[in-house]
Amino acid sequence: MVALGFVFGLVLSLLLPADASADVGFRFASYIDNYMVLQKEPAGAVIWGYGVSGATVTVTLCQDQETIMKKVTSVKAPSSSWMVVLDPVKPGGPYEVIAQQTYGRMNFTLRVHDVLFGDVWLCSGQSNMQMTVSQIFNATSELSDTAAYQSVRILAVSLNQALQELEDLAGVDLRWSKPTSENLGHGDFKYMSAVCWLFGRYLYDTLQYPVGLIASSWAGTPIEAWSSERSLKACGVPRFIPSDFGTGPSENSVLWNAMVHPLHNMTLKGVIWYQGESNINFNRDLYNCTFPALIEDWRQTFHRGSQGQTERFFPFGFVQLSSFLSGATSSEGLPHIRWHQTADFGYVPNLRMPNTFMAVAMDLCDRNSPFGSAHPRDKQTVAYRLHLGARAVAYGEKLTFQGPLPQKMELLADRGLLNLTYSQQILVQRQDKKIFEVSCCSDQQCKWLPAPMDTFSTQTLALDITSCQDTLVAVRYAWSTWPCEYKQCPLYHPTSTLPAPPFTAFITNQIPDDLSKGQMISMHYDHILL
Numbered sequence: 001m002v003a004l005g006f007v008f009g010l011v012l013s014l015l016l017p018a019d020a021s022a023d024v025g026f027r028f029a030s031y032i033d034n035y036m037v038l039q040k041e042p043a044g045a046v047i048w049g050y051g052v053s054g055a056t057v058t059v060t061l062c063q064d065q066e067t068i069m070k071k072v073t074s075v076k077a078p079s080s081s082w083m084v085v086l087d088p089v090k091p092g093g094p095y096e097v098i099a100q101q102t103y104g105r106m107n108f109t110l111r112v113h114d115v116l117f118g119d120v121w122l123c124s125g126q127s128n129m130q131m132t133v134s135q136i137f138n139a140t141s142e143l144s145d146t147a148a149y150q151s152v153r154i155l156a157v158s159l160n161q162a163l164q165e166l167e168d169l170a171g172v173d174l175r176w177s178k179p180t181s182e183n184l185g186h187g188d189f190k191y192m193s194a195v196c197w198l199f200g201r202y203l204y205d206t207l208q209y210p211v212g213l214i215a216s217s218w219a220g221t222p223i224e225a226w227s228s229e230r231s232l233k234a235c236g237v238p239r240f241i242p243s244d245f246g247t248g249p250s251e252n253s254v255l256w257n258a259m260v261h262p263l264h265n266m267t268l269k270g271v272i273w274y275q276g277e278s279n280i281n282f283n284r285d286l287y288n289c290t291f292p293a294l295i296e297d298w299r300q301t302f303h304r305g306s307q308g309q310t311e312r313f314f315p316f317g318f319v320q321l322s323s324f325l326s327g328a329t330s331s332e333g334l335p336h337i338r339w340h341q342t343a344d345f346g347y348v349p350n351l352r353m354p355n356t357f358m359a360v361a362m363d364l365c366d367r368n369s370p371f372g373s374a375h376p377r378d379k380q381t382v383a384y385r386l387h388l389g390a391r392a393v394a395y396g397e398k399l400t401f402q403g404p405l406p407q408k409m410e411l412l413a414d415r416g417l418l419n420l421t422y423s424q425q426i427l428v429q430r431q432d433k434k435i436f437e438v439s440c441c442s443d444q445q446c447k448w449l450p451a452p453m454d455t456f457s458t459q460t461l462a463l464d465i466t467s468c469q470d471t472l473v474a475v476r477y478a479w480s481t482w483p484c485e486y487k488q489c490p491l492y493h494p495t496s497t498l499p500a501p502p503f504t505a506f507i508t509n510q511i512p513d514d515l516s517k518g519q520m521i522s523m524h525y526d527h528i529l530l
């Protein structure tokens, strides 16, 4: 069939009159289509496509038959591509985008209709990003909740890999569409992402202008597949020949090449990311480099590709991994990968990850998920927490978008207490005897011992450290695969109900040998810089 089609196509093009071929190659980039959302002001949206080298292309933006603006460019050789940057447009629509190619006496026109201007978000990652609305809790009512969201438009990139960076997408699974229950629920892990959709829907509730959502994710894939060669090199990632790895492609850069790079000429507002499970047992201790490097590389590439229209440090949000029981993938490395997702700071944004936001999800576990505990069905809360981060970091709203972390610690040795003072108010939902641990050392030998939660007030919490008879060098929280049951972690922020993130804090100052009873020492420690 394939061979026949090729021969037929070849014959057909030989039979066409020479000048008619001026029409044949003229098209928009594959993701420029009816119902799309283009990035609104203050950025200018990029429109591009292919044509006949040397031809003139005029792009016109129209509303109600009226011309709003015209941009003229020409088709470049040897790429046969053309590109224009529109002037900034206020949110709203619908508009029509018309591109006309003229070459000698030949001209050819393309149109896309019902185009809106708003904020465009790209959503990427592995299976937890790929899960669809039909797979989550309350699927039926979520799938039917689309009537008020006709200005939230969706697009799903098809699953492809490539050894070289592609200029255009090899395919689109779901063309730009209005949301319907069919478009949001094609089947398990098929097409539109639930996290992406719900994130956009929550954003729309506050923004009240169009939101464009692009899903480009693939189950069972490590970060290396989504990273360019440049960023992997920066982290010293070895060349990897996959054997029986995971379920999706794992070769370096193959998904970056085919599913992200082709979007880099688009103007975007930001990115959200839900990935990391496939790195729990693969290059895990490089993740604190590969993840910040991916963010930096995507930012550079999209900024350059859009001729500076996509912000250089565009907002980048991500989900810190939830809890799951060991299945196909061992989950023992979960606390480490959660920590590495923050570049070992415990919170974002931080010095190595500027303009980022994170949804903590360790308390959204789902033991009985029909898709395995690695695929929790509560995507609403994850998306809600992410959208709070976006509102604060991407839209500058003053609101609480992360849970409490300790800001100061005091060792009350005589009373066998370590007092933590939090950056924000804390809601102690439950007392826990094991979720805090202290590292206790004598003669080069250190071990983690439980430090039960003791008394607390609105912003402080005392830990019982009597289990440590030697030198206390560090403290950590929720440093386990499954720290608590669904929404039952011990510590939350009272009004936002955001969970306290996991942390590990090393005490850096020398502990005096003569640590006498009654002496109170204020300790400084790495990483938690608030």
Ligand SMILES: *[C@@H]1O[C@H](CO)[C@@H](O)[C@H](O)[C@H]1NC(C)=O
Pocket: 102, 105, 106, 107, 108
């Ligand atoms: C394009 O072709 C149409 C007829 O097919 C003609 O009416 C129109 O003037 C042409 N436009 C340009 C810019 O050449």
Ligand SMILES: *[C@@H]1O[C@H](CO)[C@@H](O)[C@H](O)[C@H]1NC(C)=O
Pocket: 285, 286, 288, 289, 343, 344
């Ligand atoms: C990443 O984590 C590993 C293991 O904890 C550590 O050895 C390394 O120094 C960290 N690298 C960066 C860049 O933070």
Ligand SMILES: *[C@@H]1O[C@H](CO)[C@@H](O)[C@H](O)[C@H]1NC(C)=O
Pocket: 048, 049, 081, 082, 083, 264, 265, 304, 305, 306, 307
């Ligand atoms: C996309 O951006 C890259 C980097 O600036 C550029 O080389 C390429 O030509 C652009 N593509 C088009 C179609 O203009």
Ligand SMILES: *[C@@H]1O[C@H](CO)[C@@H](O)[C@H](O)[C@H]1NC(C)=O
Pocket: 137, 138, 377, 378, 379, 380, 381
């Ligand atoms: C599902 O719907 C019920 C009833 O409206 C609600 O209480 C619950 O929070 C919803 N679950 C999620 C995960 O949103």
Ligand SMILES: *[C@@H]1O[C@H](CO)[C@@H](O)[C@H](O)[C@H]1NC(C)=O
Pocket: 410, 412, 419, 455, 456, 457, 460, 461, 462
């Ligand atoms: C330590 O924490 C407890 C409980 O929150 C509090 O009552 C006490 O005042 C704190 N002690 C100091 C010295 O801060």
